Amino acid sequence: MPFPEDKIAHITKLRKRPELLERFAAILEISDGEDGEIKRADEVKALLIEEAHKPGNARMGQWAKEELPSAPDSLSQAISTFVRLA
Numbered sequence: 001m002p003f004p005e006d007k008i009a010h011i012t013k014l015r016k017r018p019e020l021l022e023r024f025a026a027i028l029e030i031s032d033g034e035d036g037e038i039k040r041a042d043e044v045k046a047l048l049i050e051e052a053h054k055p056g057n058a059r060m061g062q063w064a065k066e067e068l069p070s071a072p073d074s075l076s077q078a079i080s081t082f083v084r085l086a
Contacts, residue, residue, distance in 0.1 A: 030044060
């Protein structure tokens with residue numbers, strides 16, 4: 001049975017995003033219990049949620065590094081304008 005085209009497309013996309021591939025691998029390990037420990041369902045759920053949040057947290061950190069260096073200038077200008085108006 002040939003591998004479905006949509007699955008091939010997903011794998012191709014994941015190869016271009018190694019950070020997501022790593023997260024999905026971690027999720028699979030958690031859900032399969034590959035660490036050898038038997039966990040309660042709520043522990044597994046918490047671990048899965050934590051792994052699912054990591055890409056978003058990493059992206060927000062990257063965004064902050066890109067955007068926030070200009071924020072102090074903007075803030076300084078806003079404060080100066082406020083002080084002059086007061």
